[in-house]
């Protein structure tokens with residue numbers, strides 16, 4: 001335990017004693033303490049990074065000794081932790097709640113723009129402030145709070161309840177979530193369902209819908225980056241041939257922009273439209289209700305804005321461009337990197353085939369970027385019994401919200417569990433308003449006091465409904 005942490009732990013204990021009359025205040029203080037520990041997701045972990053994760057473990061051990069004692073040893077999962085609360089009926093598949101302890105760093109240049117310092121855990125303006133307040137320490141801590149509360153009430157779950165807390169989600173989860181999933185696989189375990197971040201209670205996000213919408217996602221997009229490497233005749237720029245690498249690359253890019261991957265309506269997106277239709281203007285309702293007839297029109301409509309376009313197709317974003325060394329030298333090659341986010345059903349191979357076919361030029365080499373790629377995991381069942389229980393829990397805690405399905409546009413740790421679960425869902429019970437997107441991985445990340453307490457309530461309710 002580092003000195004800095006020892007002091008923080010002492011403060012935490014003291015404040016818990018002082019606030020003994022208010023469990024809510026104590027929970028908020030624990031979230032604040034969690035935010036103050038700089039568990040930055042990075043690979044490899046620096047010595048400070050390793051110390052931070054040890055401090056985080058010590059915080060959990062101090063705050064929730066009973067939960068901490070439920071750990072499964074997973075030695076090769078580094079700082080990721082798997083908590084196992086055994087159920088009365090070993091025949092029942094477990095519930096696995098996911099969350100990640102790591103956070104993205106704060107750029108030095110932006111730290112001063114925060115209203116309250118990013119690792120202060122400040123409890124002001126009726127909120128708790130800092131990196132991780134939403135993504136994703138609130139989920140980590142709220143799940144621990146819920147488990148701890150149920151344990152102390154003497155609740156005994158019917159089916160096992162597992163918490164799987166990763167330490168490297170922000171750098172792809174391969175040393176954390178992937179190892180925890182492999183551990184479950186080795187034990188021959190299959191979750192009834194996993195629940196991770198990705199959906200939320202959106203407020204004012206969907207145009208024309210005033211009511212809050214709780215989005216329970218049933219899948220996530222895949223990820224791949226593709227490099228185009230165009231070759232051409234190099235030499236002096238005073239006598240250029242038309243066969244230049246840069247023009248060749250430009251032609252390839254123009255062709256690709258004109259021929260995006262085909263769009264289509266996948267079931268969870270159709271389900272989302274169905275759920276929202278009653279709140280929409282008459283014309284939109286008609287398009288959705290009669291989509292056997294109007295699907296092309298509906299797809300064209302959704303394709304108009306970047307967020308809804310991402311729901312109906314594999315997107316392509318040119319992100320890197322490299323060529324040339326000097327203004328009077330023609331380069332022999334020119335490269336571009338395109339980042340694709342795969343709609344479930346489209347495979348990495350499909351993207352490569354599409355790119356090669358559209359470019360149709362042997363002098364543009366097409367290759368996968370090696371760092372990171374992942375297929376979209378299979379979609380989960382939006383009508384399963386598990387989904388119904390999840391819907392009921394969301395409805396109980398957020399009675400004001402419509403409930404809709406959908407897919408997560410980013411990647412999450414949940415994909416690593418695809419082979420060790422019946423279904424995987426995505427919902428973190430916090431509010432996602434118009435300013436939230438700028439806070440996650442941005443500045444002024446914070447969570448409202450009542451909002452956080454409701455998160456704890458949600459996980460408690462869910463565990464009771466799933467395992468009661």
Ligand SMILES: [Zn+2]
Nearest residue numbers: 135136169197
């Ligand atoms: Zn996250």
